[in-house]
Amino acid sequence: MAQYARTKGSIALITLTNPPVNALSAAVRKGITEAVARAFKDTRVKAVVLCGENGKFCGGADIREFAKAMSGPPLVPMIHAIEAGEKPVVAAIEEMALGGGLELALGCHYRVAHAKARLGLPEVTLGLLPAAGGTQRLPRLTGIPAALDLITTGRHISAQEALKLGIVDRVTEGNAVEAAVELALSVVGRPLAPRRLSNHATPLPADLDGVFEEVLVQVKRRARGAMAPVACAKAVRAAAELPYSRGLECERELMNTLFTSGQARALQYCFFAQRAAGKWSLPNGARWDNSRPRAVHTAGVIGLGTMGRGIAVCLVKAGISVVAVETEEKQLDSGRRAVRGMLERDAKRRGVTAPLHMITFTLSMQQLRDVDLVIEAVFEDMALKKSVFAELSRVCRPNALLCTNTSGLDVDELASVTDRPPLVVGMHFFAPAHVMKLLEVICGPRSSPETVATAMTLGKRLGKVSVAVGNCPGFVGNRMLKLYLDQAHFLLEEGASPEQVDQALEEFGFALGIFKVADLSGLDIGWRVRKAAGLIGPDVDPKFPSRHRQGRRYCPLPDLLCEQGRLGQKSGRGWYLYDSAGGKEARPDPAISSFLQEYRLRYGISARRITEQEVVERCVFVLANEGFRILEDGMAAAPEDIDMVYVFGYGWPRHRGGPMFHAAQVGLATVLQRLEFYHRQNPDIPHLQPSTLLRRLVGARSPPMQQWKQHIRSINSQL
Ligand SMILES: CCCCCCC/C=C/C(=O)SCCNC(=O)CCNC(=O)[C@H](O)C(C)(C)COP(=O)(O)OP(=O)(O)OC[C@H]1O[C@@H](n2cnc3c(N)ncnc32)[C@H](O)[C@@H]1OP(=O)(O)O
Secondary structure, three states, rough: EEEEEEEEOOOEEEEEOOOOOOOOHHHHHHHHHHHHHHHOOOOOOOEEEEEEEOOEEEEOOOOOHHHHOOOOOOOHHHHHHHHOOOOOEEEEEEEEEEEEEHHHHOOOOEEEEEOEEEEEEEHHHHHHOOOOOOOHHHHHHHHHHHHHHHHHHHHOOOOOHHHHHOOOEEEEEEEEHHHHHHHHHHHOOOOHHHOHHHHOOOOOOOHHHHHHHHHHHHHHHHHOOOOHHHHHHHHHHHHHHHOHHHHHHHHHHHHHHHOHHHHHHHHHHHHHHHHHHHOOEEEOOOOOOOOOHHHHHHEEEOOOHHHHHHHHHHHHOOEEEEEEEOHHHHHHHHHHHHHHHHHHHHHHOOOOOHHHHHHHEEOOOHOOOOOOOEOOOOOOOOHHHHOOOOOHHHOOOOOOOOEEOOOEEEEHHHHOOOOOOOHEEEEOOOOOOOOOOOOEEOOOOOOOOHHHHHHHHHHHOOOOEEEEOOOOOOOOHHHHHHHHHHHHHHHHOOOHHHHHHHHHHHHHOOOOHHHHHHHHHHHHHHHHHHHHHHOOOOOOOOOOOOEEOOOEEEEOOHHHHHOOOOOOOOOEEEOOOOOOOOOOOEEHHHHHHHHHHHHHHOOOOOOOOOOOOHHHHHHHHHHHHHHHHHHHHHOOHHHHHHHHHHHHHHHHHHHHOOHHHHHHHHHHHHHHHHHHHHHHHOOOOOOOOOOOHHHHHHHOOOHHHHHHHHHOOOOHHHH
């Protein structure tokens, strides 16, 4: 809807009314169309101001409408009518002008923004392009390079940056609607033709081809296989080469291809799934909207290894005072240098002063006595963590929350050594913790609603996507990762090379193949976990290590690599070869190829040709299969949560929605049939055996994802 009012005698004030973000639903488009026509007709009205209710201009087209048949007045002619009008129209941009909201503002003759407003064309993040004339008007206003940047990345910019780029005419610290009314009064009677962006010629850079080539390289690197950024670049190219009306046709054609694509569906699914993940609930009825989180002003971080450093940086950047604890002077010193360096670099990038005063470094746990919450990030060893938690019980205030950054250990076992099990929760960050968006919040069986609410809210404050998960080995992410890695290792035994597996996964869209990721993380991490799980030990024959352990197929290849000192990037050699220890450029290593050949010979395995299809299906379907088991076990509340863990924590290509969404898109019956096929070929790999839930869903004719949980016999939520 849109409200119409007259102010200052001659200004029509049109207010978009569709909380929470005044999205351009059919009703809003109808309201604007009618209100603008009314203002243009009313002879008392000399100029028009467009604004949004509740201090928010507009969050763009209504994304929920994309899944339905479109109705109501379309955006393009509505915006054209505004631009072509004979009375000046000024957009008053408060808080946000995003997507269709900014396109609407670009159709206005003037734009005023509040200093705190954010502007952008994020359609690309939804698998679309700014198809309400945005790809044609913005380049005419800012020039090609800036428009390409904004449209292909979808990034939000500040009002100040928008002013520099010429996207807004004025920025105000005061009331943007009043400033817009003032501007509207001052421009009455001025010629409007120069203010109509569709009339402008697009300013062209000297090396047009070079600019586009460079952008295409960048977009392909950022999101391999994603269609929308490429289509966005093509549409902007049309603005460079064609008159406005033909450019608009090109924009529409490109949008038509994107609009019904699987990628757009996946990206829009991710938008809503990300927001749904924050809406947690526990079996006792506690929920995100009835549990009050505690305020967190001060926090302790124990352990200044890679994880602890990143966590400390996140906390400080969120305005939380931190006490960072190490056990030895040397580690404390190197941790202090690293954390300060990260804070200084970040501050320099943002042109602010580094908040170094907000963190103190100490060797004494006693310094944690007054903090609101502690995050333990010591070495992944249950005995060590237990001793830390017992000590924290003694040192911290009785109501301080105790959190562990364990990546897979039993949170309840840790809680049991404390004097406050309800105040213990897992906060599993992903490396590097100040960069990665995912936070798994592990709800132990005794974690209180207030504790869960505090951890989830703190995650959001740190800029993370917090997902509540149950307390099982590996939680959601690493429980699934183990099986994904196993498949990759088995494929090496059967005839594939690390680079072949990685290439197939990267073609699928993963930012990095699994073997490159393993090298980056360090192969010794998994080695240690396998030792702790009793899979490696003195009874393993060092010359001929068994390929069956604990009743199932086991691949000793990564252990053999570690025994050779090939630990990944840090040692300059892993599944790949690097220039030096710490090198980043992965090169195929002929030594690995010979190593694999010898291994196959030793075990009598005849290498077979493995297709890209097999690599992707085995790696990706095994993830979804375990996801179904996780749902049955009650360790995740919904398939959307599992997908968000993979998208934000494991480099899963967002335009494929997540492993569960992907399984639904491929077709559950196909996934079932392919898993059965691979399991028949590999009966000693139990995780290739289709899960009960998958079978049941296929039996029920593959219902939509929202109905999957209804097919779990007895839901026993472990959250
Ligand atoms: C052939 C058809 C041609 C059509 C032409 C199409 C051209 C234009 C396309 C577009 O405009 S696509 C949409 C572009 N806009 C965006 O991508 C913005 C999306 N929203 C956001 O980034 C954020 O929500 C926000 C606006 C920055 C606000 O963030 P905040 O953290 O304050 O709140 P949220 O929790 O994210 O959102 C609150 C609530 O609002 C819902 N919502 C937000 N934006 C939209 C939207 N554009 N459409 C529908 N719903 C939206 C969001 O889902 C939340 O709802 P609940 O989860 O609470 O129910």
